[in-house]
Amino acid sequence: MSTNTSAEGPPFPVEPEVMVVLSTLWQSGHGAYLVGGGVRDALLGIPVSDWDVATDARPQRILAIFPGSTYQNRFGTVLARGLEVTTFRRDHRYADHRRPDSVTFSEDVYEDLARRDLTINAIAWGRRGPELAPRLIDPADGQGDLETRLVRAVGDPSRRFDEDALRLLRAVRIAARLDFAIEPVTKRAMVAHAGDIEWVSEERIGSEVRRMLATEAPSRSIHLMRETGILATTLPELDALPTVTLDQALAALDEAVAEAPGNERLALAALLGETGADTAGSVLERLRVAGRDNDAITALIAAAPELYSSDWTDADVRRYMGRVRPELLDDLLALRAARAGDDDMARAEVELRERIDSQRAADSPLTLADLAIDGRDLRETLGMPESPAIGTILERLLGDVIEDPSLNVRMTLLTRASLILDELVQGGRSGTGRPPIR
Ligand code: ATP
Ligand code: MG
Numbered sequence: 001m002s003t004n005t006s007a008e009g010p011p012f013p014v015e016p017e018v019m020v021v022l023s024t025l026w027q028s029g030h031g032a033y034l035v036g037g038g039v040r041d042a043l044l045g046i047p048v049s050d051w052d053v054a055t056d057a058r059p060q061r062i063l064a065i066f067p068g069s070t071y072q073n074r075f076g077t078v079l080a081r082g083l084e085v086t087t088f089r090r091d092h093r094y095a096d097h098r099r100p101d102s103v104t105f106s107e108d109v110y111e112d113l114a115r116r117d118l119t120i121n122a123i124a125w126g127r128r129g130p131e132l133a134p135r136l137i138d139p140a141d142g143q144g145d146l147e148t149r150l151v152r153a154v155g156d157p158s159r160r161f162d163e164d165a166l167r168l169l170r171a172v173r174i175a176a177r178l179d180f181a182i183e184p185v186t187k188r189a190m191v192a193h194a195g196d197i198e199w200v201s202e203e204r205i206g207s208e209v210r211r212m213l214a215t216e217a218p219s220r221s222i223h224l225m226r227e228t229g230i231l232a233t234t235l236p237e238l239d240a241l242p243t244v245t246l247d248q249a250l251a252a253l254d255e256a257v258a259e260a261p262g263n264e265r266l267a268l269a270a271l272l273g274e275t276g277a278d279t280a281g282s283v284l285e286r287l288r289v290a291g292r293d294n295d296a297i298t299a300l301i302a303a304a305p306e307l308y309s310s311d312w313t314d315a316d317v318r319r320y321m322g323r324v325r326p327e328l329l330d331d332l333l334a335l336r337a338a339r340a341g342d343d344d345m346a347r348a349e350v351e352l353r354e355r356i357d358s359q360r361a362a363d364s365p366l367t368l369a370d371l372a373i374d375g376r377d378l379r380e381t382l383g384m385p386e387s388p389a390i391g392t393i394l395e396r397l398l399g400d401v402i403e404d405p406s407l408n409v410r411m412t413l414l415t416r417a418s419l420i421l422d423e424l425v426q427g428g429r430s431g432t433g434r435p436p437i438r
Helices: 016-027 037-043 059-065 109-114 142-148 157-163 166-178 184-199 202-213 219-228 230-234 243-259 264-275 277-286 291-303 314-321 326-339 343-361 375-382 388-403 410-429
Strands: 032-035 052-055 078-080 083-087 089-092 102-105 124-127 135-137
Touching: 016 032, 016 052, 016 059, 016 083, 016 124, 032 037, 032 109, 037 142, 059 078, 059 083, 089 109, 109 124, 109 135, 157 166, 157 184, 166 184, 166 202, 166 219, 166 230, 184 219, 184 230, 202 219, 202 264, 219 230, 219 243, 243 264, 243 326, 264 277, 264 291, 264 326, 277 291, 291 326, 314 343, 314 388, 326 343, 375 388, 375 410, 388 410
Parallel strands: 052 083
Antiparallel strands: 032 052, 032 124, 078 083, 089 102, 124 135
């Protein structure tokens, strides 16, 4: 079938697989269109990986037309040949400023476009059926806004944000990602509705913020949120920072993302770095960041501010390395480098990295796991019972070994362990305040 000829083909590249879904719907007598972010990005010349298809075919009918297709969600979106196919709808009644209470299907592509959030997201390409030539349908002049690089709500901005507060975050994220300005009336409506963010679930805010961090210059999102008052309702801990301090965090954030795109941990650590580890931990919890990542990020934030200077001994370097788990060391170095405010600091960071690299190359012991003995050795060789004293002794030995790696030999450590044990027992007897050992 010649669906992709120059006369009938789309004004942008579309994979043959996607065209097959469209033409199957057309051949079955239905109207079907590419819509949403895919069309927007394609018109901007950005490669598109996930297309959305909208059609007048009802979900049951879509399931029948595409063997093996399945429901994607409870609103009747069908996954057909890997594509999301959604029946035209008009949304109505937004009781909780968030999602519509119900969906009503529609036969009309114009109705479907009218319920979309931004003009640039409300452009469709397709046709009503096999008899007509496919074309772009753009009732809100999204192409005009693509041309002038503006994010503008479809219809009455205030009403649209009132209906669904998530649109506030979407507008910010999409403007920031495309480096578009927000059209003034739309922006005023965002300011007026900034408080409505309270209707958006913390989990959803978390996922939007993380998507913002995955854009090219995430500081743009934070700036837009600050300008519109959305930061105060979304991330009040950041909004409360002095402007200079927040700007420092944002500079580090952009730097970190430029150096290590896709490293979400590092981005979150840079974003929240100036709030302190405890505050960052509670923000991350609220944003529903997984506990493991939360621990890693707060450890990075706690360790990053320590100033390095050339007079650190090698033992100082090893002690510093022990501040985070070995697998976080590269993120720690990247965070420090991103935070370096001037050339002198940047040079110092290069030196620290070199010194850390040579410690890593020498396989220097840094953690309890690197010690040549473990708790079992203390129990079996020194006859110690299971007790906190074992941990105390191992920590002391680790301190010694970090100071002088040549001590990390089984016999040497066992000898030292028995000396430390004697010392602990003495201390217990003479009542120096140390707890008795057994
Ligand atoms: P992204 O590039 O992040 O995927 P997108 O615009 O494609 O951006 P999706 O979440 O994939 O975002 O949504 C697809 C389309 O559905 C949007 O382009 C928009 O037309 C519409 N849409 C999504 N969420 C909303 C909403 N909350 N209100 C109105 N329309 C929405
Ligand atoms: Mg999309």
